[in-house]
Amino acid sequence: MDAYALLRTLGALATVLGLLAGALWIVRRYGIRLPGRVSSDGTRRLEVIERTMLDGRRSVALLRRDGREHLILLSPEGNVLLEAGIIRDEIDLEDQAVRLEAQREAMEASKAQNEAMRESFFAMVDKxxxxxxxxxxxAQPVVEKVRNRVQPVSKRAKSRRSGDSRA
Incomplete structure (x- = not known):
């Protein structure tokens, strides 16, 4: 590949990246949103509450739209609405409160366990x-003993080297 083709390729890449950066700037500057993503007041109207696999090909999804829940069977043969307009009653709300309390307790237990592990780690490091x-x-006495034995030998070797270099 010659220099001109390489320069041309890099120029095309820079142009494409510049166009993408410009488009991103315009989207952020003017707050452009994709249609159908979020309602005008900023709240979501549709959300997937839960999805459970029944087998390898089928699953059941619980969707919420405008405060009502809908149960849908999803399969390759087609999607089937099992139950529409489900409204949450007090039993559901109590069940949700129990689940949230259990999650909170599990998180606190996890935090306590993490703190204990952290303290254990620091104790291991200190040990x-x-x-x-x-x-x-x-080992200091052994090091001193070796140093005392090696120093005289080292001095003799240095004196021999200095004596040999003078000769």
């Missing part, structure tokens, strides 16, 4: 530091 420090202190 390892203490062990290493103790080993270093225990």
């Amino acid at each position: 390892a530091r203490t062990g290493v420090k103790d080993r270093i202190e225990a």
Whole structure:
């Protein structure tokens, strides 16, 4: 590939990236939204509450639209509305409150467990530091003994080298 073709390719890439950056700037500057995504007041009208797989090909989905819930069977053969206009009653609300309380308790237990693990980790690190420090202190007499043996030999070797280099 010659230099002209490479320059042309890089120029085309820069142009495409510039167009994308310009389009992104326009979308952010003027707050352009895709149609059908969110209602005019900013709230969502449709949401998937829950989806459960029945088998490898079929599932049941619970959708909420404008405060009403709809149960739908999704399958390759087609989608079937099982129940429409489900309104949540007090039993559902109590069940949801129980579930939320259980989730909150599980999160608190998880936080406590994480804190305990953190403290355990710091205790292990401190123990390892203490062990290493103790080993270093225990090795000091051996190091001194070796140093005392090596220094005279090292001095003799240096004196021999300096004597040999003078000759």
